[in-house]
Amino acid sequence: MGVGIIGIGKKTADNVITNEDLCKIMDTSNEWIVERTGITERRIATTQKSLDLAVEATKEALEGIDYDSIDLVIVATITPDMLVPSMASLVKMHLGLKNAIVFDLNSACSGFVYTLWTAESLMNASFEKTGRKINRALVIGSERISRMADWTDRGSCILFGDGAGAVVLERREGETGIITTFLKNYDDVNQALWCGIEYEPNPFSGDEVSPPRTLQMSGIQVFKFAVTAVNEVMEQVLEYAGMDADDVDFYVPHQANLRIIKSAAARFGQSLDKFQININTTGNVSAASIPMALYDAVKAGKIKEGDTIMVVGFGGGLSAGATLLKMW
Ligand code: UT7
Numbered sequence: 001m002g003v004g005i006i007g008i009g010k011k012t013a014d015n016v017i018t019n020e021d022l023c024k025i026m027d028t029s030n031e032w033i034v035e036r037t038g039i040t041e042r043r044i045a046t047t048q049k050s051l052d053l054a055v056e057a058t059k060e061a062l063e064g065i066d067y068d069s070i071d072l073v074i075v076a077t078i079t080p081d082m083l084v085p086s087m088a089s090l091v092k093m094h095l096g097l098k099n100a101i102v103f104d105l106n107s108a109c110s111g112f113v114y115t116l117w118t119a120e121s122l123m124n125a126s127f128e129k130t131g132r133k134i135n136r137a138l139v140i141g142s143e144r145i146s147r148m149a150d151w152t153d154r155g156s157c158i159l160f161g162d163g164a165g166a167v168v169l170e171r172r173e174g175e176t177g178i179i180t181t182f183l184k185n186y187d188d189v190n191q192a193l194w195c196g197i198e199y200e201p202n203p204f205s206g207d208e209v210s211p212p213r214t215l216q217m218s219g220i221q222v223f224k225f226a227v228t229a230v231n232e233v234m235e236q237v238l239e240y241a242g243m244d245a246d247d248v249d250f251y252v253p254h255q256a257n258l259r260i261i262k263s264a265a266a267r268f269g270q271s272l273d274k275f276q277i278n279i280n281t282t283g284n285v286s287a288a289s290i291p292m293a294l295y296d297a298v299k300a301g302k303i304k305e306g307d308t309i310m311v312v313g314f315g316g317g318l319s320a321g322a323t324l325l326k327m328w
Pocket of ligand 1: 027028029032033036037109154155156158159193218219220221222223226256257284286314315316
């Protein structure tokens with residue numbers, strides 16, 4: 001039994017914001033941002049909601065696929081338009097995916113890898129029991145991180161962008177798709193990546209101090225965590241599969257900082273050409289970053305049918321994970 005990708009879609013946000021644009025509203029420079037992050041521009045949604053991005057990416061992923069055949073939808077996001085209904089419920093309603101079971105998953109920038117693992121696990125488990133079988137699933141990453149960023153903090157806001165990516169998974173007899181996954185969670189004891197929600201006070205509790213509603217990030221702490229965690233999950237997933245780094249045809253890492261990607265390539269003795277890099281034009285799109293990068297790699301012909309690829313995510317929680325899969 002195998003679960004593999006049969007459709008892919010992407011939607012970038014409408015407004016291109018260059019480093020020069022940022023220089024007009026904060027004390028920064030194109031040189032600093034390019035040198036420290038690899039980013040030259042990012043897309044920021046002005047008229048689109050997270051749902052609009054998710055729906056457009058999903059429509060593209062579903063081209064030629066019967067909407068009624070979708071049994072499951074999971075949206076990975078930390079920036080849903082609303083808490084209730086879930087983003088997945090809104091996507092289902094908007095596209096008329098009448099047979100789908102739907103929910104959201106929050107694992108920050110690792111969200112796509114965690115969602116892939118969850119969908120594959122549920123698909124396989126559903127065939128081991130009597131009852132509803134999940135044969136096809138939609139896995140979507142959709143973010144409007146620009147709503148969450150602290151635009152007064154030049155050390156973090158310059159990183160982020162908005163967008164969505166989606167893949168359709170199918171379960172097939174006798175074929176290998178997803179090979180294996182390794183996930184690991186670490187405790188964010190120093191609040192290195194932290195963002196609160198503000199609720200109205202209720203009449204039964206005293207005044208609570210609300211955590212900040214914008215993303216607070218200790219860049220250097222997250223950077224150190226990311227380099228270590230990426231090495232660990234890449235090493236472990238290769239060990240699970242009994243493979244080594246040379247057996248992987250192409251790598252699709254979370255796009256958080258070009259220096260993190262370069263460090264992973266060097267650590268595993270791989271050419272940077274084997275790594276998808278689009279952070280220069282997208283910035284960090286959190287849970288949407290990997291499916292968007294995967295889309296670009298597929299469309300550019302860098303990934304072909306039969307290739308073994310690795311997707312690697314890391315981020316808030318703190319969380320990290322890697323999946324090895326064969327492309328259909
Ligand atoms: O998706 C997962 C979540 N996020 C990440 O993976 C992000 C991981 N971290 C990073 O990518 C990097 O830490 C950053 C790009 C965020 C920051 O780079 P850094 O090399 O760690 O810079 P820093 O925060 O240590 O700051 C170095 C200097 C400071 O100046 P002083 O104190 O040395 O004089 C900052 O004030 O750079 C200054 N600085 C800036 N200068 C110009 C910080 N931000 C900026 C800026 N423009 N935008």
